[in-house]
Amino acid sequence: xxxxxxxxxxxxxxxxxxxxxxxxxxxxxxxxxxxxxxxxxxxxxxxxxxxxxxxxxxxxxxxxxxxxxxxxxxxxxxxxxxxxxxxxxxxxxxxxxxxxxxxxxxxxxxxxxxxxxxxxxxxxxxx
Amino acid sequence: xxxxxxxxxxxxxxxxxxxxxxxxxxxxxxxxxxxxxxxxxxxxxxxxxxxxxxxxxxxxxxxxxxxxxxxxxxxxxxxxxxxxxxxxxxxxxxxxxxxxxxxxxxxxxxxxxxxxxxxxxxxxxxxxxxxxxxxxxx
Numbered sequence: 615x616x617x618x619x620x621x622x623x624x625x626x627x628x629x630x631x632x633x634x635x636x637x638x639x640x641x642x643x644x645x646x647x648x649x650x651x652x653x654x655x656x657x658x659x660x661x662x663x664x665x666x667x668x669x670x671x672x673x674x675x676x677x678x679x680x681x682x683x684x685x686x687x688x689x690x691x692x693x694x695x696x697x698x699x700x701x702x703x704x705x706x707x708x709x710x711x712x713x714x715x716x717x718x719x720x721x722x723x724x725x726x727x728x729x730x731x732x733x734x735x736x737x738x739x740x741x
Numbered sequence: 742x743x744x745x746x747x748x749x750x751x752x753x754x755x756x757x758x759x760x761x762x763x764x765x766x767x768x769x770x771x772x773x774x775x776x777x778x779x780x781x782x783x784x785x786x787x788x789x790x791x792x793x794x795x796x797x798x799x800x801x802x803x804x805x806x807x808x809x810x811x812x813x814x815x816x817x818x819x820x821x822x823x824x825x826x827x828x829x830x831x832x833x834x835x836x837x838x839x840x841x842x843x844x845x846x847x848x849x850x851x852x853x854x855x856x857x858x859x860x861x862x863x864x865x866x867x868x869x870x871x872x873x874x875x876x877x878x879x
Binding site: 671708720721730732737 | 812814815816818819822823824825827831852853855857858859860861862865866870
């Protein structure tokens with residue numbers, strides 16, 4: 615593998631990690647809010663203001679921005695197909711992070727489903 | 742955190758945020774159509790190029806749908822596990838593929854069909870794993 619290619623690979627892993635952190639921080643921010651029940655418009659507005667006021671949501675948005683910038687750089691270097699198929703690895707990162715950091719119970723069925731999705735996305739984007 | 746199962750209502754909002762996500766891409770793309778080939782040499786050219794999309798209503802509709810999708814997505818996350826919500830969002834790949842087939846008349850290779858099929862099976866597995874856990878908790 616050429617040096618340039620391994621650098622791109624590193625960037626794709628990096629943007630996947632940023633995506634993972636984006637979702638992690640958003641989930642943990644939302645978890646820290648109290649129960650949301652969208653019964654009426656007032657509650658939806660309160661929910662939106664709570665989101666805006668939550669620092670973890672802002673960290674999440676920051677990671678999203680970082681991921682987007684790296685992604686745009688990657689796209690200027692390699693094919694969209696190639697980049698997209700490798701980016702699907704962030705599903706694996708999300709499952710791992712959910713299990714170990716958010717203490718969600720990721721059982722065998724969910725792992726199998728996640729791997730099938732990654733495989734499916736790879737087939738769809740590469741073909 | 743109470744464990745909650747994936748209900749039809751949550752699924753509906755998950756899919757809605759997915760569709761809005763795809764819709765904003767379409768709007769952004771559409772907002773750049775007004776321009777000819779951008780001839781970008783420096784920073785000033787970028788600003789000049791952005792003038793086009795920003796004066797297009799599509800860009801603002803797109804931005805609005807990003808914000809709405811974000812709020813819906815956050816609401817969905819407050820209800821279900823992250824390890825369920827994120828894989829379920831891969832529904833969008835199936836949407837994009839199906840709309841390309843139906844509206845853009847793209848031909849789809851056997852390999853791509855099998856990819857779509859695998860994603861679908863994967864999504865079913867993930868959603869079932871969410872139901873199963875709930876019943877174990879009752």
